[in-house]
Amino acid sequence: MNISIIPPPDQGTSRNRIYRLIFTHDRISKPEISKALDLSLPTVIQNVRAMIEDGILRENGYLQSNGGRKAAALSCVENARYAVGLDITQRHINAVLINLRGEIIQQSRIRRGFEASQGYYRVLGDLVEQLTAECRDSVLGVGISLPGLISRDKQVLEYSHVFRISNEKCRDIAQFIPFPAQLYNDANAAGTAELWARPSIRDTFYLSISNSVGGAIFINGELYEGANQRAGEFGHMTLVDGGRLCYCGKPGCVDAYCSMKSLLDDEQESLEDFFAALNAGDKSHQARWDRYTDDLSMAVNNVRTLFDGDIIVGGYLGEQIGERIEELREKVAARNTFEGSATYIQPCAFHRSAAAVGAALVFIQQFIHSV
Numbered sequence: 001m002n003i004s005i006i007p008p009p010d011q012g013t014s015r016n017r018i019y020r021l022i023f024t025h026d027r028i029s030k031p032e033i034s035k036a037l038d039l040s041l042p043t044v045i046q047n048v049r050a051m052i053e054d055g056i057l058r059e060n061g062y063l064q065s066n067g068g069r070k071a072a073a074l075s076c077v078e079n080a081r082y083a084v085g086l087d088i089t090q091r092h093i094n095a096v097l098i099n100l101r102g103e104i105i106q107q108s109r110i111r112r113g114f115e116a117s118q119g120y121y122r123v124l125g126d127l128v129e130q131l132t133a134e135c136r137d138s139v140l141g142v143g144i145s146l147p148g149l150i151s152r153d154k155q156v157l158e159y160s161h162v163f164r165i166s167n168e169k170c171r172d173i174a175q176f177i178p179f180p181a182q183l184y185n186d187a188n189a190a191g192t193a194e195l196w197a198r199p200s201i202r203d204t205f206y207l208s209i210s211n212s213v214g215g216a217i218f219i220n221g222e223l224y225e226g227a228n229q230r231a232g233e234f235g236h237m238t239l240v241d242g243g244r245l246c247y248c249g250k251p252g253c254v255d256a257y258c259s260m261k262s263l264l265d266d267e268q269e270s271l272e273d274f275f276a277a278l279n280a281g282d283k284s285h286q287a288r289w290d291r292y293t294d295d296l297s298m299a300v301n302n303v304r305t306l307f308d309g310d311i312i313v314g315g316y317l318g319e320q321i322g323e324r325i326e327e328l329r330e331k332v333a334a335r336n337t338f339e340g341s342a343t344y345i346q347p348c349a350f351h352r353s354a355a356a357v358g359a360a361l362v363f364i365q366q367f368i369h370s371v
């Protein structure tokens with residue numbers, strides 16, 4: 001499945017190329033479209049008229065042109081379609097309704113522990129009903145983000161260690177959702193949202209660092225899933241031979257050193273508390289942070305050396321790291337054989353809602369391709 005972030009308008013039907021070109025511009029005129037795509041003006045006029053009738057394009061004032069008369073400007077109707085994203089975590093459900101621009105129109109976050117039951121799945125259906133009450137006829141679908149391995153056709157949660165289930169089907173999870181639904185791995189979904197927010201970045205390794213550690217690889221703007229949909233499972237790379245036991249059962253995995261659990265003291269300490277104490281100059285917090293970033297910098301440098309692309313730090317750590325990302329950059333740069341700086345390490349743009357937005361965006365991207 002192609003989920004290119006900003007698709008180049010050089011392939012496809014004239015209609016689709018025109019739509020995609022307008023999508024990547026705030027406003028553009030018909031003569032500009034004709035020139036940019038090397039299409040005749042009558043072809044552009046005919047396609048634009050049809051898409052205005054379909055309600056997906058609109059006239060949007062006038063553009064100043066060189067010399068001649070002003071040209072009518074065209075824009076996409078960003079609220080012509082919507083998609084819903086649900087991010088299911090161990091203890092919460094994050095739900096968003098987004099428009100074609102990826103803007104959050106409505107959102108909701110509820111505390112509810114996951115269980116594979118009719119009662120829980122009914123809650124998902126109720127959430128979707130609430131979010132879509134005003135726009136039912138314009139909803140493309142519902143993307144569901146989960147912590148686990150998803151089948152290639154996005155219809156089966158093959159395995160989730162966190163939820164202790166396997167082979168849970170989308171048609172069961174989405175049985176109370178009255179729209180097409182697909183499942184996504186949480187790190188892949190969050191990474192998709194991050195790339196959408198940074199269209200200039202093409203090759204990216206997205207690190208999801210929360211209670212567990214995951215990742216997603218994007219090459220030339222497209223998600224790389226691997227032969228078994230396990231590409232980017234960064235948390236289970238071996239960091240220390242015979243080291244701490246990972247929740248997966250193997251010793252020495254990155255997860256056992258780089259998850260938030262290995263940074264925080266216990267269940268009671270929040271990451272906000274940790275950074276507040278660290279930034280206030282507490283010595284014991286600084287010692288823990290130093291140990292933690294020693295380990296994380298090793299893992300990140302390994303990724304950089306293998307991948308040679310941008311690295312986005314996401315998850316709870318990405319939300320909270322702030323200026324402290326400089327310390328991570330310095331440690332990674334010090335380990336790297338080829339580079340003296342690590343400005344390619346970036347904090348995430350989205351907070352909390354990344355996986356929900358990313359799961360919804362997949363439907364938006366499919367729509368943009370199919371216009």
Ligand SMILES: [Zn+2]
Nearest residue numbers: 236246248253
């Ligand atoms: Zn592991």
